[in-house]
Amino acid sequence: MKVVLLERVEGRGGLGDVVTVKDGFARNYLLPRQKALRATAANLKVFEAQRAEIEARNQKAKESAGKAGEALDGASYVMIRQAGETGQLYGSVTGRDVADVVNAEGGKIDRSMVVLDKPLKTLGLHPVKVRLHAEVAVTINVNIARSQDEADRQARGENVIASQFEEDRLADEQAAQDMLEGGAGQQEGDFGEQ
Template sequence: MKVILLERLEGRGALGDVVTVKDGFARNYLLPRSKALRATSANLKVFEGQRADIEARNAKAKEAAGAAGEALDGTAYILIRQAGESGQLYGSVSGRDVADMINADGGKVDRSMVILDKPIKTLGVHPIKVKLHAEVTVTVNINIARSQDEAERQARGENVITSQFEEEQRLDAEAAADLLEGGAGSQESFDRDDA
């Protein structure tokens, strides 16, 4: 189906372009959300008559998104979740979770604006793209941790899973060395008790 774009669509075209898209994409997404018009001669005339208004509205929306993006770009949020020893979350963090965190902090983001290729399933600091407008995209950092202390350590750049593993190895090595040096449960202590 041929449509006239009413805003810039990434990978499709710019405002005012006549493009061919799949029928389902046009009927289910572009037309109901007023992102495009069917490319008929009547709609082309209507679009040309309203082009200046549409461009002005788009420029105003882009400017508002840019101002909101300046405040949002580079901000960091902490999300406390339960996770296993290997750092795998017991659930996942979705676009809705990210949007809820931003909105709770005073931002205005819809979950459809959050761009996640796949749900986040591990602890750590994850950069997330938020598309505020067709031409305005910002990045926020989500720090997913099991506790506030762990989140602070991750924010400093520490890999808490690796450091936890190294700490356990160090403690195991100390326990083994203690056992070899005649610590609790050594053979000498049993021999004295028997005598």
């Protein structure tokens, strides 16, 4: 189906471009969200008559998204989740979870603005792209941890999982050393002579 775009659509074109898209994409996404019009002769005339107004409205939306993006860009958010010893989450963090934590701390984004290629499934610091407008995107940092203390350690740059394994290794070495120095199985004194 041929459509005329009313705003920039990533991978398709910019405002005013006449592009061919799949029928389902046009009917289910572009047309209901007023991102495009069918490219009929009547609609093209209407678009050309209103082009200046549409461009001004798009520019105003871009500027307001840019102002909102300045507050969000580079911001860090902490999410406390349960995870196994290897840092694998019991579940995952999705776009909805990221939007909820940003909105809880005063931001205003929809879950559809969060761009995740795949859900986040491990502990650590994760950069997440947020698309506030077709032409405005910012990056926020999501710190996923098991506790606030762990989140603070991760924020300082410590690899919590590696340090946990190191602590466990040192504890095991200490226990083995204790056993060698007189722990289990060794007896001192005159027990056998009677």
